[in-house]
Amino acid sequence: MSQNKHAIKNGEIIEEANAVVNVTLPPVQSNFSVYEALRVLKRHVVHLDDHTKRLEKSALSIHLPLPKVDWMSEINKLIEKDNIEDASIRILVVGTETPTWFITWTKLLTYPDSYYKEGVDVITYEGERLLPQSKTGNLLINYLSREEAKRNNAFEALLIDRNGQILEGSRSNFYLIMGDTIKTAPDEKVLDGITRISVLRAGRELGYKIDFTSPFPREIWASDAVFISSTSMGAMPIRSVDGKECPFDSEKVAAICSLVRKWELE
Amino acid sequence: MSQNKHAIKNGEIIEEANAVVNVTLPPVQSNFSVYEALRVLKRHVVHLDDHTKRLEKSALSIHLPLPKVDWMSEINKLIEKDNIEDASIRILVVGTETPTWFITWTKLLTYPDSYYKEGVDVITYEGERLLPQSKTGNLLINYLSREEAKRNNAFEALLIDRNGQILEGSRSNFYLIMGDTIKTAPDEKVLDGITRISVLRAGRELGYKIDFTSPFPREIWASDAVFISSTSMGAMPIRSVDGKECPFDSEKVAAICSLVRKWELE
Numbered sequence A, B: 001m002s003q004n005k006h007a008i009k010n011g012e013i014i015e016e017a018n019a020v021v022n023v024t025l026p027p028v029q030s031n032f033s034v035y036e037a038l039r040v041l042k043r044h045v046v047h048l049d050d051h052t053k054r055l056e057k058s059a060l061s062i063h064l065p066l067p068k069v070d071w072m073s074e075i076n077k078l079i080e081k082d083n084i085e086d087a088s089i090r091i092l093v094v095g096t097e098t099p100t101w102f103i104t105w106t107k108l109l110t111y112p113d114s115y116y117k118e119g120v121d122v123i124t125y126e127g128e129r130l131l132p133q134s135k136t137g138n139l140l141i142n143y144l145s146r147e148e149a150k151r152n153n154a155f156e157a158l159l160i161d162r163n164g165q166i167l168e169g170s171r172s173n174f175y176l177i178m179g180d181t182i183k184t185a186p187d188e189k190v191l192d193g194i195t196r197i198s199v200l201r202a203g204r205e206l207g208y209k210i211d212f213t214s215p216f217p218r219e220i221w222a223s224d225a226v227f228i229s230s231t232s233m234g235a236m237p238i239r240s241v242d243g244k245e246c247p248f249d250s251e252k253v254a255a256i257c258s259l260v261r262k263w264e265l266e
Helices: A048-061 A071-081 A113-118 A140-151 A194-205 A217-222 A250-264 B048-061 B071-081 B113-118 B140-151 B194-205 B250-264
Strands: A006-009 A012-015 A020-022 A033-041 A087-094 A100-107 A120-126 A156-160 A166-169 A173-178 A181-183 A209-211 A225-230 A234-241 B006-009 B012-015 B020-022 B033-041 B087-094 B100-107 B120-126 B156-160 B166-169 B173-178 B181-183 B209-211 B225-230 B234-241
Touching: A006 A071, A012 A071, A033 A048, A033 A071, A048 A071, A048 A087, A048 A194, A071 A087, A071 A100, A113 A234, A113 A250, A120 A140, A140 A156, A173 A194, A173 A217, A194 A209, A194 A225, A194 A234, A194 A250, A225 A250, A234 A250, B006 B071, B012 B071, B033 B048, B033 B071, B048 B071, B048 B087, B048 B194, B071 B087, B071 B100, B113 B234, B113 B250, B120 B140, B140 B156, B173 B194, B194 B209, B194 B225, B194 B234, B194 B250, B225 B250, B234 B250
Parallel strands: A120 A156, A120 A234, A181 A209, B120 B156, B120 B234, B181 B209
Antiparallel strands: A006 A012, A006 A100, A020 B020, A033 A087, A087 A100, A156 A166, A166 A173, A173 A181, A173 A225, A225 A234, B006 B012, B006 B100, B033 B087, B087 B100, B156 B166, B166 B173, B173 B181, B173 B225, B225 B234
16 A cells, blocks of 8 residues: 555545545445446556446445446546556445445556466365355455465466366456367356356357366366456466366467456557 | 444554555455454453354354464453443454454343244245354355345344255344254354353253254244344244244243353353
């Protein structure tokens, strides 16, 4: 928290240090909140409509009355105030009696080129998210699985459901390429990723069929490549799972990633 | 949040209004926190040892490094400062790099005598808590199920697991009395309730056998009585489930409740 950075709270520009919530409020204690993580590139807010639509869906799913906000103009206020060029932006709406909302930002989250060329290491982690299609404040499983990944020097954790199938990463969606098919969990079981929409569109443009079936970990070893996607990652190839090297084809993933990144600037 | 009320933050007495956390911190965003809800009766902190032991277990289960705190003396500082006679107390430890901890309080949560004599209405709600034995900040399922109960004019929601069995309430443990047996979910599937320990001890003293099997809702209709327990409720009889009246025997439950309450003052 820098003294010079700002945030927006209920439409008002504040010091970031004042972007706080009181721990005695039941909705704060119970993660009764929804959020979105966006990107600003060259002062342009990427896929804002998709993000605000998903925010509405998330709020509806937990009966949180979303305030009417012109998110574009509010984010632009913050871009102007802090002279932001590129950034990761977070919208948070906490369901207090009159919902309290925040817009905060951090330096744009990017990853070294080597991650895209050489792939990243991931682990598997047993766990299912509550209300997987919603971005709510109920994020402990994401946090714990990611910390477990860190302890194993891995970049991401893949969540394995009660049937032993791979649903999604702690902060990403997951895909398996086999021949002319991209396999990924069905929509209703995972986060409706904004970048996932682009990945599947890119896959189709490149001639892949999409098979909406959650892959089993054992299928990884018979695949051509596996990868994850998120707003900050784009599409990122995986080179090992639970410490074991896996089939790896960074070019197949790069072809998808390059279309995804192109569309962000449109 | 009253101006006159205080809280403790990392050992320092503060205005309750300043008991805040910054929404830009990842552990805050991800409910990486543990808590306890206690009672102060006549300036006496009830079952403090049991609560602090559970706090340690909760912290261990999510790898949260718990700070060494003399909770008794810290709670007593707050009792003195705000001249507290009876209260509900909350300890909260947020897993920031150096964990931040709070002690806050509210008026003692109590319920009308009629709830104990006439019983309360509950609903069933499909859902399982993550890490059921731990009191973490990951509480959205508890909040949502309780809000659904409120919309149905019910007092509590019973969480039904993937097998259709009753685990616990949104903020209580659940029991079914049939003949000489009290049936309740196995320890590893539910919160290790401090009052649950007393309820089972009281049950045994009154001659009941304890069967640690999660009851199915259909068993309610063949039971003698069903009830819930929590720190603030003690043992409270249920009179209806999902709008349907159920077997009700407030005296059986009252016998248990009276022992539970007696031990609180020891």
